[in-house]
Amino acid sequence: DAKTTQPNSMESNEEEPVHLPCNHSTISGTDYIHWYRQLPSQGPEYVIHGLTSNVNNRMASLAIAEDRKSSTLILHRATLRDAAVYYCILRDEETSGSRLTFGEGTQLTVNP
Amino acid sequence: DTGVSQNPRHKITKRGQNVTFRCDPISEHNRLYWYRQTLGQGPEFLTYFQNEAQLEKSRLLSDRFSAERPKGSFSTLEIQRTEQGDSAMYLCASRTGTGAYNEQFFGPGTRLTVL
Numbered sequence: 609d610a611k612t613t614q615p616n617s618m619e620s621n622e623e624e625p626v627h628l629p630c631n632h633s634t635i636s637g638t639d640y641i642h643w644y645r646q647l648p649s650q651g652p653e654y655v656i657h658g659l660t661s662n663v664n665n666r667m668a669s670l671a672i673a674e675d676r677k678s679s680t681l682i683l684h685r686a687t688l689r690d691a692a693v694y695y696c697i698l699r700d701e702e703t704s705g706s707r708l709t710f711g712e713g714t715q716l717t718v719n720p
Numbered sequence: 721d722t723g724v725s726q727n728p729r730h731k732i733t734k735r736g737q738n739v740t741f742r743c744d745p746i747s748e749h750n751r752l753y754w755y756r757q758t759l760g761q762g763p764e765f766l767t768y769f770q771n772e773a774q775l776e777k778s779r780l781l782s783d784r785f786s787a788e789r790p791k792g793s794f795s796t797l798e799i800q801r802t803e804q805g806d807s808a809m810y811l812c813a814s815r816t817g818t819g820a821y822n823e824q825f826f827g828p829g830t831r832l833t834v835l
Contacts, residue, residue: 651724651811651826652763695762706815707753707776708824710762 612696617715620686628681628714630696635676638700643670643681644708645692652695652710655681691718722746724827726812732833733802740798741830745814752795753824754787755811756780763811769795802834 613631620626643655663670669682695713755763771792789795813824
């Protein structure tokens with residue numbers, strides 16, 4: 609699986625937007641970009657995924673660079689419940705056996 | 721609750737003992753995954769099943785580890801002759817195998833401590 613690079617940690621204030629970056633310069637044309645997050649003492653949970661176009665759902669938005677070598681997860685208004693480790697994962701559904709390859713992720717701290 | 725459940729949530733054992741964990745996936749999810757997570761690291765893939773067939777195993781899964789999913793529903797992960805290095809959170813996830821994209825749903829994990 610292609611590698612992703614994320615900052616170890618980021619901080620935000622409550623009710624402000626948060627932009628979590630991810631670099632994936634070796635992404636292949638068939639790799640989807642996935643984001644999962646892991647709240648304290650819980651298993652990871654799905655946030656969003658995309659291939660080429662920007663994506664929105666009720667939890668977040670995913671902005672994908674035109675060359676697909678980077679992406680940004682956007683939380684529009686951070687809440688204290690959004691404090692978690694956020695993982696950016698690349699996956700080729702056809703070749704990876706659908707397993708997820710996690711890196712170390714970004715620890716997001718949300719200040720009240 | 722119809723999410724993925726795992727039992728026990730915590731297990732403390734002595735080095736050399738055998739332990740078994742259970743995972744109950746979301747009903748009708750035909751794919752089931754096991755991951756291991758150590759402190760400060762992201763989860764690492766161990767193995768996955770499609771129905772009762774074990775289709776992929778990581779090199780992390782040594783001979784002391786065995787996983788089963790006998791009827792294509794719940795799964796067990798057994799560790800024989802535990803070592804201190806086996807101390808970790810063991811996570812189970814499931815997903816449906818149909819459709820263009822399906823997210824994995826994770827359970828809360830079983831935390832193993834080997835003394």
